[in-house]
Amino acid sequence: MTESSLIAADRPATENAAESADAILEMRNLSRVFTRQPVLAETLLKLAGRAPDIPVLRAVRSVNLSVQRGEVLGLAGESGCGKSTLGRMMTGILPASEGTVSYEGADVATLRGAALKDFTLGVQMVFQDPYSSLNPRQRVAAILAEPLTVHRPDLSRAQINARVDAALEEVGLDVSYRDRFPHQFSGGQRQRIGIARALIVEPQFLVCDEPIAALDVSIQAQVINLFLELRRKRNLTYLFVSHDLSVVRHMADRVAIMYLGEIVELAPTAELFADPKHPYTRTLLEQIPSVRNRKRSFSTVKGELPSPLNPPSGCPFHPRCPAAMPQCSVDAPQLQQIAPGRTVSCHLYDKDKTLT
Template identity: 55%
Template sequence: MQTASVHEPLVKVDDAARYFDVSASWLDRLLQGKQRSTLRAVDGVSFDIARGETLALVGESGCGKSTIARLLVGLYGLTRGAIHFEGQPIAALATREGRHLRQRLQMIFQDPYASLDPRWRVGRIIAEPLQAHCPDMSRAEMEQRVDELLGLVGLNAADKVKYPHQFSGGQRQRISIARALATQPEFLVCDEPTSALDVSVQAQVLNLMKDLQQRMGLTYLFISHNLAVVHHIADRVGVMYLGRMVEIAPKRELFAHPRHPYTRMLLDAIPDLNMTGKARTPVAGEVPNPLNPPPGCTFHPRCPHANERCRREAPAPLLHGATTVACHAVQEARL
């Protein structure tokens, strides 16, 4: 079995792509003379995640963030490229030999109202991963582990006999976190875990996740469209647009000195809570149809710095200091 060096990233994504066939039925295409339609949800994304790090992915709806999340935990297969977890291909999750890998990476879903089975008691929900991955664990040991997990996320052991509908949204997300931690994973994929919660509850859940990361040495991929949340929790930030990574940088560098015009556009749209007098600029334009993306740089129809090269040639990601950015204007020093 291949093992990874301590200095290698825990997660390595190399030119990952996932395409979906969204064509009409064969008969409709024949009668209407239509061609097949392909949605390039993720189109050649590369990044690494170090042990103990939180990498956040941001971008407008439909940019491919959630597809990346599902690729990382094996819910979707790759159309192209490779994903490795501690040196092992993520495709091994689907094999018997890779079963041990499954318990080391887990996912927290966006909607705590939809991700918990309403017919099951909380104890059974949290114990389900243990039953799947720890078949030799006795019933008493399983109950003790469930009690420990409930305490870990700030709930009571007595809550295990209740049903999900008896809890608030924030408490349900704590239950989801407890379930994800049941098998003692090293890597958690968090797909907008606070977006369905009230603002005050969001802060509680985020603080819980940061505390758990420090205590357990967890590594996070955190997906969000809320830049304030990202600023609070991330170490590095990746910005996605129409299935591609346009910029990835350390959090402080990205918020202080954004390089890609799209990143600048997103940051300029944040309300000025510090009352510095800086005007808020709404995000300009609309995301193009992902079934028919523009040629060249897909952001060029909305970019104030686009030229002819941008319209015909897709930019390659290049390293500028600690920042990796895919933009002709940056490479040519036109910004």
């Protein structure tokens, strides 16, 4: 632990640059702020020279992350930490406020025409809520055929039908379901339809935004296995967003831990779960219940998740951190590499510090 931390660098981009040769999607200093439109009175105040205070929510703050071709990148954190916002920026549903997303080396903000279509269809999304992610007035066959009729005018009706049937079979649904409406399915089946819709445009990269959080526990395992099977068959890349660490552990090759819009730790799955570095990751992992020692007492993470409208100074985690130092409330730590493939953003691992 001690030797490796000496490689620390305060330039977060170095690691990404080294890996970018095979990166399918790369994010640099990516931020997203949400604010509301000024109402008329506030616009008038502004004209009068007294700018009003409109609250600004920083959902994602300067994230640097790259997704390697073929990997499953897990993204975990408490609810409200910006996981879904980050996922939506990766698919292009939400534009970035600052920073860039590059798809196969090209900044997606500059893409036009066929290149833009390649990106849009190449990065698809599976949504959290299977009850609102399907158009309630379209039959399953129409939901699955629409992307093809829009983007593949060269296909005949019969070819499209054949592909719709193949897509249904691929996600484990009976072909006879094609004329049903979404409400005639269970949550797990709806999620399968959502997956089939994303896959029918043959994407390379699938952003899964808590795809199993809304499902029954008994169904969760089936859908997870479907994801793993599809990955093997189609050589897909996943970003798997979840607040369930056991699912992330099962699925992911690498895991990024987010806290209040920032990535605080990034490591290969086995290493992260064996030896978490960031105090936040440690507290998160302590919360996983285990069957083996059921008499354990749980120490909750003290305090509440601070409001992203008014984040704490310095390190965002310092008010709740068990290892907080005076420096933490002043200085925001940068992501630094502490071992090959492992980065963490915490002052405990600053190179000139002796570690506890």
